[in-house]
Amino acid sequence: MAAGRSFISNGSEYVPLDLKKGELSFALAPFNPHPNVHTEGLSPQEVKEIVKGSTRLKAMIKEISVSNGVSEESVVKLVDEIVDEIGHKMALPAVRTVAMIIRGTLRRVISGIYIEKQGLEELGAAVKRYPVVILPSHRSYLDFILVSYFLLENNIQLPAIAAGQDFMNMKVISSLLRRSGAFFMRRTFGSDRLYKLIFTVYMQTVLTNRQNPIEFFIEGTRSRTAKTLHPKLGLLSMIVEPYLHGLVDDVLLAPLSISYERTLEESLFARELLGIPKPKESTSGLFKAKSLLFTSYGSIFVDFSKQISLHEFCIKNGISRIPHGIQPRNDFSFLPGEREMVLELGYQILHKINKKMKIFPSSILSSLLLHFNNGGVERDKLINWMDVLKAEIEKRGGIVHWNNDNSAAVFDHCVNLLLSSGCIRIKDGRIEIAKVEEETRLRHKEGCTVFDIMSAQMTSSALANTLNNGYTELILGHYRNQLIHWFISESIMLTCINGISDIELDVLKKRFILLSQSLCKEFILPPGPMEKVFDDTLHCLIDRGLIEISGSLIFIVSNEKQEVLSSLLSGLIRPFVAGVWVMCLYLESLMGGVQSLKLTLRNTQQLAAKLIHNGFIDSHEILSLDIYKNTIASFNVTGILFEPELELEGRDRLVKVLNAPKLKELTFEIGAVLFNGSPPVSINNFSKL
Amino acid sequence: MDDPSARRLSVLQGHLRKPEIQLNKCGSIEASAPISSKKTEIQKAFPRKRLEILSWNGWGYKDSGFYLNDKGVAFFTGPRYPLNGLVLPLVIPWMEQKLGFDRTQTAFSQPPPSPADLPPPMPCPSFIEAVRPHSVAISTDADDRLFHSHGHTCHELFILRSGKIDIRLVDAVVWPGCHDHVAKIVQLASLHNICIIPFGGGTNVSGALECPSDERRPIISLDMTEMDKILWIDEDNLTAHVEAGIVGQDLERKLAERGYTSGHEPDSQEFSTLGGWVATRSSGMKKNKYGNIEDLVVRIRTVTPSGTIDKSFLGPRNSLGPDLQHFILGSEGTLGVITEVTMRIRPLPQVRRYGSIVFPTFELGVEYMRDVAKQRCAPASIRLMDNLQFQIGQILKPTPSFTTSIIDSIKKIYVTKFKGFDPDKMAACTLLMEGTPEEVKLQEKRLIDIASKYNGLSGGEENGRRGYMMTFVIAYIRDMAFDYGYLSESFETSIPWSRVVDMCRNVKERISQLCTDNGIIRPPLISCRVTQVYDEGACVYFYLAFSYLEVGMDPVKLFHTIESSARDEVLANGGSLSHHHGVGKIRKKWIKDTLTPTGIDMLYAVKRQVDPQNIFGCANLLP
Numbered sequence A: 001m002a003a004g005r006s007f008i009s010n011g012s013e014y015v016p017l018d019l020k021k022g023e024l025s026f027a028l029a030p031f032n033p034h035p036n037v038h039t040e041g042l043s044p045q046e047v048k049e050i051v052k053g054s055t056r057l058k059a060m061i062k063e064i065s066v067s068n069g070v071s072e073e074s075v076v077k078l079v080d081e082i083v084d085e086i087g088h089k090m091a092l093p094a095v096r097t098v099a100m101i102i103r104g105t106l107r108r109v110i111s112g113i114y115i116e117k118q119g120l121e122e123l124g125a126a127v128k129r130y131p132v133v134i135l136p137s138h139r140s141y142l143d144f145i146l147v148s149y150f151l152l153e154n155n156i157q158l159p160a161i162a163a164g165q166d167f168m169n170m171k172v173i174s175s176l177l178r179r180s181g182a183f184f185m186r187r188t189f190g191s192d193r194l195y196k197l198i199f200t201v202y203m204q205t206v207l208t209n210r211q212n213p214i215e216f217f218i219e220g221t222r223s224r225t226a227k228t229l230h231p232k233l234g235l236l237s238m239i240v241e242p243y244l245h246g247l248v249d250d251v252l253l254a255p256l257s258i259s260y261e262r263t264l265e266e267s268l269f270a271r272e273l274l275g276i277p278k279p280k281e282s283t284s285g286l287f288k289a290k291s292l293l294f295t296s297y298g299s300i301f302v303d304f305s306k307q308i309s310l311h312e313f314c315i316k317n318g319i320s321r322i323p324h325g326i327q328p329r330n331d332f333s334f335l336p337g338e339r340e341m342v343l344e345l346g347y348q349i350l351h352k353i354n355k356k357m358k359i360f361p362s363s364i365l366s367s368l369l370l371h372f373n374n375g376g377v378e379r380d381k382l383i384n385w386m387d388v389l390k391a392e393i394e395k396r397g398g399i400v401h402w403n404n405d406n407s408a409a410v411f412d413h414c415v416n417l418l419l420s421s422g423c424i425r426i427k428d429g430r431i432e433i434a435k436v437e438e439e440t441r442l443r444h445k446e447g448c449t450v451f452d453i454m455s456a457q458m459t460s461s462a463l464a465n466t467l468n469n470g471y472t473e474l475i476l477g478h479y480r481n482q483l484i485h486w487f488i489s490e491s492i493m494l495t496c497i498n499g500i501s502d503i504e505l506d507v508l509k510k511r512f513i514l515l516s517q518s519l520c521k522e523f524i525l526p527p528g529p530m531e532k533v534f535d536d537t538l539h540c541l542i543d544r545g546l547i548e549i550s551g552s553l554i555f556i557v558s559n560e561k562q563e564v565l566s567s568l569l570s571g572l573i574r575p576f577v578a579g580v581w582v583m584c585l586y587l588e589s590l591m592g593g594v595q596s597l598k599l600t601l602r603n604t605q606q607l608a609a610k611l612i613h614n615g616f617i618d619s620h621e622i623l624s625l626d627i628y629k630n631t632i633a634s635f636n637v638t639g640i641l642f643e644p645e646l647e648l649e650g651r652d653r654l655v656k657v658l659n660a661p662k663l664k665e666l667t668f669e670i671g672a673v674l675f676n677g678s679p680p681v682s683i684n685n686f687s688k689l
Numbered sequence B: 001m002d003d004p005s006a007r008r009l010s011v012l013q014g015h016l017r018k019p020e021i022q023l024n025k026c027g028s029i030e031a032s033a034p035i036s037s038k039k040t041e042i043q044k045a046f047p048r049k050r051l052e053i054l055s056w057n058g059w060g061y062k063d064s065g066f067y068l069n070d071k072g073v074a075f076f077t078g079p080r081y082p083l084n085g086l087v088l089p090l091v092i093p094w095m096e097q098k099l100g101f102d103r104t105q106t107a108f109s110q111p112p113p114s115p116a117d118l119p120p121p122m123p124c125p126s127f128i129e130a131v132r133p134h135s136v137a138i139s140t141d142a143d144d145r146l147f148h149s150h151g152h153t154c155h156e157l158f159i160l161r162s163g164k165i166d167i168r169l170v171d172a173v174v175w176p177g178c179h180d181h182v183a184k185i186v187q188l189a190s191l192h193n194i195c196i197i198p199f200g201g202g203t204n205v206s207g208a209l210e211c212p213s214d215e216r217r218p219i220i221s222l223d224m225t226e227m228d229k230i231l232w233i234d235e236d237n238l239t240a241h242v243e244a245g246i247v248g249q250d251l252e253r254k255l256a257e258r259g260y261t262s263g264h265e266p267d268s269q270e271f272s273t274l275g276g277w278v279a280t281r282s283s284g285m286k287k288n289k290y291g292n293i294e295d296l297v298v299r300i301r302t303v304t305p306s307g308t309i310d311k312s313f314l315g316p317r318n319s320l321g322p323d324l325q326h327f328i329l330g331s332e333g334t335l336g337v338i339t340e341v342t343m344r345i346r347p348l349p350q351v352r353r354y355g356s357i358v359f360p361t362f363e364l365g366v367e368y369m370r371d372v373a374k375q376r377c378a379p380a381s382i383r384l385m386d387n388l389q390f391q392i393g394q395i396l397k398p399t400p401s402f403t404t405s406i407i408d409s410i411k412k413i414y415v416t417k418f419k420g421f422d423p424d425k426m427a428a429c430t431l432l433m434e435g436t437p438e439e440v441k442l443q444e445k446r447l448i449d450i451a452s453k454y455n456g457l458s459g460g461e462e463n464g465r466r467g468y469m470m471t472f473v474i475a476y477i478r479d480m481a482f483d484y485g486y487l488s489e490s491f492e493t494s495i496p497w498s499r500v501v502d503m504c505r506n507v508k509e510r511i512s513q514l515c516t517d518n519g520i521i522r523p524p525l526i527s528c529r530v531t532q533v534y535d536e537g538a539c540v541y542f543y544l545a546f547s548y549l550e551v552g553m554d555p556v557k558l559f560h561t562i563e564s565s566a567r568d569e570v571l572a573n574g575g576s577l578s579h580h581h582g583v584g585k586i587r588k589k590w591i592k593d594t595l596t597p598t599g600i601d602m603l604y605a606v607k608r609q610v611d612p613q614n615i616f617g618c619a620n621l622l623p
């Protein structure tokens, strides 16, 4: 790679991608990567033919033709169509074209793309010998092409990329992506056995052919919140199967952390989370001002983790391939323990991705601004706290990218970034969160019930204003979220203690477990039984000097700096905890009825808006529909809710409270945690039980 | 020979001579007299004092082996082999290039230990005295004891060569002369509580002859090779009754004199014995035509501590519950001594013809083998070598132009078709066909026709013949490899067809990764071939060699690590624990998982019943 100078950052060497190189020399650069030593070098078309001719598929074609009473030819025709719908048509010129478009755009808006050198070399070595699966984090559409782009630049075999079907509706883009190596997957194929088999065989043929590494996103979709999502296991299982059946001796899984200093889709995501598809006319000015061409999006870093050998991972988890030796190879089913292993593997991959994600100073600044969200903060205080939080992240193993030795310079750099995203403003020398609209907020009354609030009127313009004001906070939240995983269980525990002078160990434990369970889909919590996580967290906080234990009582250490730090750390997740509370309130108001999921989300958001409007809660982040989706999912796990999914396939899913006493307890406990023991809104009127 | 009455006569003569032969001190019938009396000069494969002509620390005859001459060129010497004096100028350059061979780095064997260096025998004078009248010979000489205390696994030979021979040795060697001798000896052993380990050719590669280090009783090696007579031949039914100590080459020579062959031809045939074959469930190269050992035996006589196991009829098949002979086949010396075997014999074939076929890739070769198996038209032997072995085949010859000859000759014949053959990818199949000239011709045509479906081209007879000729000398290569710091071993498995290709690749990958992980610097040699075809699967044979010189670890330990992981990989890929080498001691740890604990309990139950004192205490097979 004829690129700019490499540099060392946080102990790793990075090589910049040469965005400045002339178009012609880019287009003409030779690309002749070393093929995998075991590949038969099949063309994309040949791969498809192998898929169509596979014994597994042939057997299913026969079966379907018999059971559905249709001719084999008609099933074969369907198969051909599906294979074409899935298959990639990778061709170098297309990859170059896409890469050139990307370069052209990025060149103007970002300051650089930096690739960690050693990891890149290891990846290059691996694809020469093993079947490799590249597993990037997924924060932006750009991820789709970024990997191909830097592999192209470094003369490493290009990946076949599993892409979601949503692209398929965009004709031009999908055809371009297909020719750049994307293969397409329908969003759901649960009950379509034929489709599922074809996709599986296709993916496995690409894997075992070893012509190209495979790339897919373990999180399944772009993380709109920039929090790491829980792993999707479908594709991962498809990768594991050929190993268990001995089609390959190993698969190397390469977790890739792509860190964007600023996410290109930040505003898009914020709107999506709020569920406001198009910006309102009144706010469009704001969005326009942020037009890509004139803003700075900082830099992009690509970091590699040590590859995971599937073989070693299976051995460590006590999974043997031997039992599969007595199954015919065209008939695969998971044996006991194997699904759990895949799940574990999924989390392991995410853990590795997370560890290498860069924490940018803008994440730290965003966290501080959201926390000290009251009428602006002075520059010095922010710089000071930025240093503190940086140190705390580093203590926990996080990699913080300070692009300058001078913290003040770093601060100025990220203030500029945040200014250009429009989510902060400087007023009288103080930095504050930008408001899209001036909204009038009422002072909350004492002794309200949920019912009072829900029935209170809120004009549609007031509602719109409140929602729009969620926008800037959600963008800042997007950046804050990128560092939460370093603190998550500490934050949960501090949340349970905060504001209370002391707390009994038993009570703390109970609250910690309740809250953790309620957030289990919102965040990826440390693995292992809750009791153990509790003990570990407790000791960790004691060791860090944030809490003290005396007898069976726990205190927050009373030293000013530590106290602020504690509240800062618990503040990281406060909007999510508040979200859980709002959800609880809303579910209480349902009084055992059944409601569609969509409506539940909408109504909960409205309730949230009213709570904000009436001055009960400050954070606008609770307007995010995502919080409620996750909370419902968590409640499904803990048994508070259940979704009778199967009964209503195809239609909107339903929500129904299953365990009312547990919901009540949770509402009470979370309310207590959030509002120092006295929640301002009660549910009493509704307690029929 | 074709006159049935003449054949009957010869059988009859055998019976008529009975009274004379009863003078034999064994008191058993000896029918070899009428056979061998025709040619009195017949020699045995080796004398009772084996070390007079056999190597003490390696394969085969001590006057045979591969060496480097003073110019650093490899050559083979071995007066008993047609390849004697063969100079191989291509071998060393090839090994230097591919394996990082360095002839200045040597690890020659230590000299044979003096008797004083070896642990003294555990005395058992009363037993010895009691046995003396029932044996041809008894020895407590150090060299005999050492020779009878090992087989041919890599680590056993490495220990011999290292000079640090701290293994448990047998305490005496006894040579019985007949079935009754054996019966008496076993009886006496029970009486004196002595451990017996039967010994045939000593060629096993499973640690089967290693003495258990915790055996407190005296251990007697029962050397079976004095029991080497063909007791009778029944030409009407094409069977022969043979003493179990007969060595393969002697058996074949004696049968050939009468116009017959057993058809059992393991690569170790020059030194391994009939009893050893039965005890290990061995497999011969020509099993497609003649069957594996279990297909060849009709009746087995076995002396156990609780009596003799035998049967009272020679009918070809029966339905009498589980076949008890299958407890003996593969018993690996744990239940008793196989003394006599009635086996099938076949008339010698009129024609023996070789052939070879080359394929663009190993994968296509496997598809071909699979098809041949499906059509059930496999010749006596059909073997598919991977690219590495194909290359080695090309360098094991005196011509100075490496890989060119076969390729050139094929190129000449098939100018246009030869495109697509990459010398670094192609694989070769060797064929051995036996039968009448017409049969062989037809068979060859059919085999070559099928090959064309898989882009296979005939590589001519000569290449096939050379492949099979090399078979017997290849075993000597390991000793030279030892001399230059390489450890090498072969291992085998049987596996369903659909898994063959993937298993071969996966095992090679795993081993080469393991070698790297264990600090082996020079590239290892890992190669395989498909040596047998069956309806549902194949036998695959691997060769592994690597240099341990640069590795800090104890070589034996290093070797175990790699061998054991290689076996894990074979099993993980759906391969069996063994196709024909047996379990012995080195594969014991996997047997329980392979056969289920209940299955193993069945074997234990038989063992306990038949040998409650554990006289046959070699500790093979059972975990």
Ligand SMILES: Cc1cc2nc3c(=O)[nH]c(=O)nc-3n(C[C@H](O)[C@H](O)[C@H](O)COP(=O)(O)OP(=O)(O)OC[C@H]3O[C@@H](n4cnc5c(N)ncnc54)[C@H](O)[C@@H]3O)c2cc1C
Residues within 6 Å of the ligand: B151, B152, B197, B198, B199, B200, B201, B202, B203, B204, B205, B208, B209, B224, B244, B245, B265, B266, B267, B268, B271, B272, B273, B274, B275, B276, B277, B278, B279, B280, B281, B282, B283, B284, B285, B332, B333, B334, B336, B337, B338, B339, B475, B580, B581, B582, B618, B620
């Ligand atoms: C170079 C080489 C090539 C080989 N090729 C083949 C091959 O092609 N096919 C194949 O099947 N094997 C092969 N082998 C393995 C070996 O030759 C066989 O296992 C053979 O059957 C062993 O016979 P043996 O007489 O040498 O037995 P030994 O090694 O002496 O003994 C093997 C086991 O059998 C027991 N035993 C021996 N004789 C008797 C008896 N009379 N009664 C009871 N127990 C007895 C012993 O106690 C011991 O446990 C090869 C080995 C080498 C080194």
